Amino acid sequence: MKKSIAFVLIGILLFSCKPYQNTKIRKDQITYEDFRIDQRTFPTDDGIIKYIDKGNGPAIVLLHGVPTSGWLYRKMIDPLVKSGFRVIVPDMLGYGSSDSPEGFEIYTAENHAKRLLQLMEGLGIDTWSHAMHDAGGLWTWELMKLAPNKIEKLIVLNTIIYEDGFYPPVRMKPGKLAKTAMWAYRNGVTTNTLLKNLFKQGLKENTLNTIDVEGYKTPLLEGKTDAMYYFFSQTCNELPDYTDIFENIDIPVTVIWGIHDTMLQWPPQQRRASNALKVKEEDIHFIDEKHFLQETKAKEIVYKITAFLKKKV
Template sequence: MTYQDFRSRQKTFESPGGRINYIDKGEGKVILLLHGVPSSGWLYRKMIDGLVAEGYRVIAPDMLGFGSSGNPKGYEIYEEEAHAERLLALMDHLKIEHWTHVFHDAGGLWTWELFRKAPDRISNLVILNTIIYEEGFQPPIRMEKGIFTQFTMWMYRNGITTNTLLKQLFKMGLKENHMTKVDVEGYKKPLLEGKTRAMYFFFSQTCNELPDYSDMVKNIDIPTLVIWGAHDEMLVWEDQKTEVMKDLNIQPENVHVLDARHFIQEEKPKEINSLILDFLKS
């Protein structure tokens, strides 16, 4: 599938903050696939059809400022709380009351905020290399708000350092890089379209002042599955596993550490699907 094909299958929702494009495919119980930074719903392209084939309805949004969704001017509009409000608005628009929530990377921050607003909407959690606590959080880029970071974002979206950014991203994020030009297009095109405002907020704000969700996380009491890349240097499972498993009451049999790095959806999509399906059946 090309990135253009993927986009042609997306639907559109006008959220309070801007346009959200999303995949909505299949019928049955709902699985939401939430990306992080600097990816989009494209990250899950190798998983969607496999989950749909097993009788699930899959929702995979491009959050505001990512993928093919809107890219409005502003700074606070890309705060974690605002992302959560738009995600909840999308699920309300689709009349989906409850769902299994699969999330990755910065999608964790948006997820914890969503729990604050609607703690009873998510039925099951599936954690994929996501941001939970400061322990284990090793972002490859930390920047200050201001002209230098704005200039860096300008170079990303004008093709000057776009390839360098992606090359470094995949070098750190993949144990074995088998990405084709077609695969990379889904990451590259949004950047060249100017989708760097949400990235600017993340790198200049979130990476420097990570919100503390520990009290809220400890109050979550739903079935939780962890699937993590063992060699992830950006989000390190070993540094936080004891605390996370205790706080979320995760059973050892529901923790699976794969021979992969950060972008496990690119490296192990079939294995992830199999683990999710087994978890939901149990």
């Protein structure tokens, strides 16, 4: 009897751990259902990728990380379109609305890069500007290794560059324990706990509401955890060395970084990263936020990206 009561209490605690603080809905706020309606479908060799393709003009890719999706950029898409850009926002395989095929090696950084190249080729886009966040940096470095002349300008948003400054919220060893954790994430047992901790660590103040969180929570409850498993149990435990890629970078680069980020810290890698990416001092911008700066500083980021992309080289 006591055990049953204990399990009930634990269940109540887990399920009542809301990952949002604000219940007020913003004016004209997009829902996750509407966001998905805007997404298009592209069949890669490994599965279907969903993506946003809006606007006319020079193309810019907005690439998410782990465990997010293109939803992270929802507040930036229309403003960039109004600024004259064609905005491409993919959900990488295993995330968001895209397929989540069984297997793990399919989710290597190199395979993510190959699929992104397939998407851009399918869209008839030969070169583009490119913004990436979090693990999107790893997929970007792999893309630049495979196709070094595709990206014309690079926007670095709190992304993985070096081991220095990289403090992921989750690091796991491959095996049963990690797989059990993924099972709990996708079956609603610890989904709220994961997201609550993520936003607590990733935002100075969690101002998200139920609609905001829906876009992060829904894919998890739909079973999108194999790609997460690979990242947290493999990729983030042994980061590749991309020194050779950095040495060959010869394009304009800007850094827009949430300076209070505890998961991806700029100061420990500042000199090394600045020199490697050959970024000018005036193109390094610090934002008063933590990791998920797209959530609270979308207007400021869009302004800085637009200014950078329209600046004469």
